[in-house]
């Protein structure tokens with residue numbers, strides 16, 4: 121069954137101390153007021169993972185890294201491997217965020233290595249896809265997203281695909297305050313689910329959680345999450361405020 125998931129992506133924000141305080145506030149709110157059937161994930165910087173993982177109740181709040189190395193270990197100065205991420209207590213890895221694709225030249229080939237290592241270590245990838253504004257304006261967003269999926273997660277066998285969470289984040293809606301309309305988000309997520317049904321089976325497509333991300337907030341989450349194919353959100357800015365994040369968790 122598809123899980124409802126609300127995942128925060130803190131991006132390059134907060135010191136360790138601030139991050140731990142935020143995690144503790146979210147944890148407290150989730151334990152006391154959070155919808156029990158929603159999987160909550162906090163995507164923190166690498167430096168925060170262990171402290172955040174130790175500050176939350178792991179049965180209710182999961183921790184994610186925002187990236188991982190494309191190699192298992194070795195002479196790769198500055199890189200952080202999936203097994204290192206796993207050793208902190210984190211259980212999710214955000215992969216292929218558009219900011220990493222755009223600013224750090226992350227390609228499908230690199231992502232395939234990262235996906236393989238993440239799955240090998242038993243962590244859950246949150247695989248991001250989504251088009252830039254020019255592609256949307258040209259009307260080729262579906263073709264573009266299809267290609268992103270075909271070059272990466274659609275190369276995986278069924279049992280591995282089933283371990284993945286997909287997040288559709290149109291780049292033009294990220295951090296801009298300009299959310300995709302509920303209909304635009306639903307259309308794309310239904311399209312992605314249809315692609316999974318075609319490539320795998322309809323039953324498999326019904327097992328996979330697909331999230332929307334891009335200026336998702338306490339104000340619009342309810343509308344977005346009421347759509348049949350939207351299983352939750354990947355939240356940037358609004359995940360940095362515990363009360364707003366809780367409101368999104370409770371927006372189903």
Ligand code: 13P
Pocket residue numbers: 129217289293294295296297333334335336354355356357358
């Ligand atoms: P915002 O919610 O700040 O638009 O960011 C979305 C995002 O990129 C989450 O990964």
